[in-house]
Amino acid sequence: MALNRTYLDWNATAPLSAPARAAMLDALQLPGNASSVHGEGRAARAAIDKARRQVAALVGAEPPHVTFVSGATEAANHVLTPDFRMGRAPLAMSRVYVSAIEHPAIREGGRFDPARVTEVPVTPAGIVDLSALEALLAERDRSVGMPMVAVMLVNNETGIVQPVADVAAIAHAHGGLTVVDAVQAVGRIPVDINALDADFLILSSHKIGGPKGVGALVSRGEVLMPKPLIRGGGQEKGHRSGTENFHAIVGFGAAAQAVRENLHDRNAKIEELRNRLEAGMRHAAPDAIIHGEGVLRVANTCFFTLPGLKSETGQIAFDLEGIALSAGSACSAGKVGESHVLTAMGHDPKLGALRISLGVDTTEDDIARALAAFTKIAGRRKSAGEAA
Template identity: 85%
Template sequence: MAPNRTYLDWNATAPLSAPARAAMLDALRLPGNASSVHGEGRAARGALETARRQVAALVGAEAPHVTFVSGATEAANHVLTPEFRMGRAPLTVSRLYVSAIEHPAIREGGRLDPERVTEVPVNRDGIVDLAALENLLAGHDRSAGLPMVAVMLANNETGIIQPVAEAAAIAHAHGGLMVVDAVQAVGRVPVDINALDADFLILSSHKIGGPKGVGALVSRGEVLMPKPLIRGGGQEKGHRSGTENFHAIVGFGAAAAAALENLEERNAAIAGLRDRLEAGMRQAAPDAIIHGETVPRVANTCFFTLPGLKSETGQIAFDLEGIALSAGSACSSGKVGESHVLSAMGYDPNLGALRISLGPDTTDEDISRTLAAFAKIAGRRRPTGEAA
């Protein structure tokens, strides 16, 4: 980390972990292609399959059910499609039901036409409305094809944990498929694809200390699979063709294994730091709004509003104080705009909010420095409600 800087944007990307870095350096020394049958190729294949087992273990899945892709966005575009196969038989998905707080990669609908995407509302606490989901699926026309439901496990902006298993039960009761974006949940809460009753999970390496540019689509079985997005040489059992991003996949596997170690203890420590942060924020600015503070959240995330402080103004102000945080999702080429998550929760989209996300390397000193910056920035707000 750069001197005199405090990094509190772990939900955007986690710094590359030591185990991932070491594994990648070892992988770079292997010359073989994992698709080759000679000794060098078999060595590369062995390292790749070790990573597959490590990623599968992170979510309680079977290793053969892990398909490596370039990241969560590709995984979303892979699985959000009208064309599936159940064994050799074609299967059609006619409509996608997405929660209103989904990441843009999910809300865009992947390969389904926009008119086939229906939003499921959330309540004021940012939790998906299960009764609304039930009503929508009850009205689904099964003669046109199956419904697909997509609900994230932990929201990337608020950190709020969603009732995924309950949503999956509703989806399956109506003959539908369940897709879960678990990107912000793995490494922060226990994740098990079977306990969640999910058909597919979406994962991203760089959120857990692995390298950027690699992720996975994890399925519950191999009988039901989407039509491939990328076809060609037949890698990844034909589910995703193209030479694998080998050293990145190996780093992803190492990061996944590390994410499982001391999970409860690590997150208890992070929760303590976040609680101290939020208590200090309340003391410095009693009018601050901490979104989702009364409902289950992942331990590392604080999504807050300082009335009178615009998102972009606040982000710049903290950056000038040496604090790296974000104004929500960091997946829009640096753009800072209205939060669709706040809008879905019933807040004025112009209200503005900032996200602080902690990680295993966050220290007490980082929290103290952030609170000092927070007090300074909060104190500069003008009585009119405009940021200074």
């Protein structure tokens, strides 16, 4: 008999939502290419335009400022480049400053030479060190171009919310641009590109109940734009060429519209479940460490350490108990290694940690099953320690 499974890895990918699935099935019936001028092509174009409006509304942007791409990694490589244009005039970015807790897609620096990527430290609480950022920007050589600062709004491992508006204010005071990875934020907290004062936002469809393989780069305007990463037929107003991933874009739009609904009530329910989970974990294992619990986090994320339990061992143990969770980021081809986020926060790099992330379909029974597995694994760890 197959073991009942409990899915608690929503930060890695959210199950496809019913509105996204329905929209995609309808889109699959449309035969036209959105670049064609006949009726079928215009119908496909209209569906993409609708999705563009839906995604723009999710982050308070203008629809023309949404560029559809294959996902957040492509969006990062698109915008993290020293080559920009201000209208038709070339504009150089001298250096990119990335926080020490960024997703690998950002930490790599995109199309910047590695020598032009500067890491910004974080505090022991896991928050971008604003004083350090200010100092790094103040000491740069202003004669070689503009600086770019890339930070995430919500950390994918800890769930900690970053002071992005403050980061943007510092970057702009030094004549720079701000790129914000909002992948883990949309659908969990209100996100508005103007309120954040961000120049660019990076979004991913499959984190909010849309299909995998599609995302968006959202800009504040269209005067200042990066050199295209993919050139060819001029789709997406020349910002990203190639025939659009039509049905995925339509599904992304439907998911974006759905995730805006009842945000406050949905997250209140999720937070109640997470608090119940963490209280139970504390009861079962008083020595458990819940990272980021003392600062502002999104409601759905619990990143924890059971002392003496390695990440890979813990992930396998929970999986055998029917619980799907992650050991940090799930975007590294199945690799389980040390958490660069915990290292940046000053923890021992050998410290293992696991991430439970909840979603709209998470139930009280799911939490009960997770706690039963946690209690069993924590007890087994103690027994092994006593035997040793």
